[in-house]
Amino acid sequence: MSTTIASPSLRRRLSVPLAGPILIVYLILGGMFVPHFLGTTNITSILFSVAALLPAVLGMQLLLVLGRFDLSIGGTASLSGMLAGLILMRYGSVSLAICLGLMVGATVGGIAGYVISHFRVDPLIATLALLGVVRSLALVANDGRIVAGLPDRFGWIADARVATIPVLIVLSIFLVVGAAAATRHLVIFRRFYAAGNNPAAAAHAGLNVPGLLILGYVLAGVGAALTGLIQASRTLSSSPLLFDSLAIEAITACIIGGGSLSGGRGGMFGAAVGLLVVSATDNLVIMLGISVYWQSLAVGVLLLIAVLGSPMAEEVRNRLVNLFSSLKQ
Numbered sequence: 262m263s264t265t266i267a268s269p270s271l272r273r274r275l276s277v278p279l280a281g282p283i284l285i286v287y288l289i290l291g292g293m294f295v296p297h298f299l300g301t302t303n304i305t306s307i308l309f310s311v312a313a314l315l316p317a318v319l320g321m322q323l324l325l326v327l328g329r330f331d332l333s334i335g336g337t338a339s340l341s342g343m344l345a346g347l348i349l350m351r352y353g354s355v356s357l358a359i360c361l362g363l364m365v366g367a368t369v370g371g372i373a374g375y376v377i378s379h380f381r382v383d384p385l386i387a388t389l390a391l392l393g394v395v396r397s398l399a400l401v402a403n404d405g406r407i408v409a410g411l412p413d414r415f416g417w418i419a420d421a422r423v424a425t426i427p428v429l430i431v432l433s434i435f436l437v438v439g440a441a442a443a444t445r446h447l448v449i450f451r452r453f454y455a456a457g458n459n460p461a462a463a464a465h466a467g468l469n470v471p472g473l474l475i476l477g478y479v480l481a482g483v484g485a486a487l488t489g490l491i492q493a494s495r496t497l498s499s500s501p502l503l504f505d506s507l508a509i510e511a512i513t514a515c516i517i518g519g520g521s522l523s524g525g526r527g528g529m530f531g532a533a534v535g536l537l538v539v540s541a542t543d544n545l546v547i548m549l550g551i552s553v554y555w556q557s558l559a560v561g562v563l564l565l566i567a568v569l570g571s572p573m574a575e576e577v578r579n580r581l582v583n584l585f586s587s588l589k590q
Contacts, residue, residue, distance in 0.1 A: 298544075306544065309495070314510065316436070316483075316487040317334050321515055335508050338492070339503055340369070342490060343499045343501055366485050373391050373478045437530060510539050
């Protein structure tokens, strides 16, 4: 009896995240049954939502590669946006507000990474506890009130255009391409995949796994902070409770984009397409005249489909790999 051994390259070519087929279904059904769903205005609105959430999602994808996650990113985004808004209202310095917001994200992420890597606290417990802390700080920062009326010059992040194309959308494309290239070619990010696949083997090979964890959480915190700053620029206001569902949306986008909670899998392009599916889902809820209170349910169903569909997709892929390998012999 001969055993068929499939090549890794063949497996990669046949590996298609669920986000792709779901997005195609959305485009077909939405274009057929939802008026103006494929209109320029609505597509631009979806892309704006994707651009705002993209930094947080890419940061979450890095953590999932390591086999970790961060439930506190919503609180981090809110706290960064709130502190940036308060700095803008008091001192009027856009650069100072942005720098402070990003520093807050890096600090919160660094704390999470250090606690998880050095004290071996489960990410669920550590980041859930940190979520409570940063959410409270966001509320305390302005007594639970929204910071409104931010200076118009802060809106350049979201309002700037090049030949009628929003700069924010263009920058988000560059961000995805840059992040994908970095994770594919830079040694430090290749080590993320090695540590996520087998942390014990990676440590035995000399990799600084705790250091990689801290770096991953710092980058995830910076990504969440950047999302908070972008949203504040779009609305010229900051809210302490704006990003309550950010963590579940980010995890859902990454999972349906090909990521895995077990680590060692997933890419930036897949996460971006997954985020596009999540944003399109939220948009469809609104376009269909359904109450916005159902949006979280729709995202939850997406996550469940991704989790349940991954084993089935893996089985189909394995069967196809074995079929093609047999045909080559």
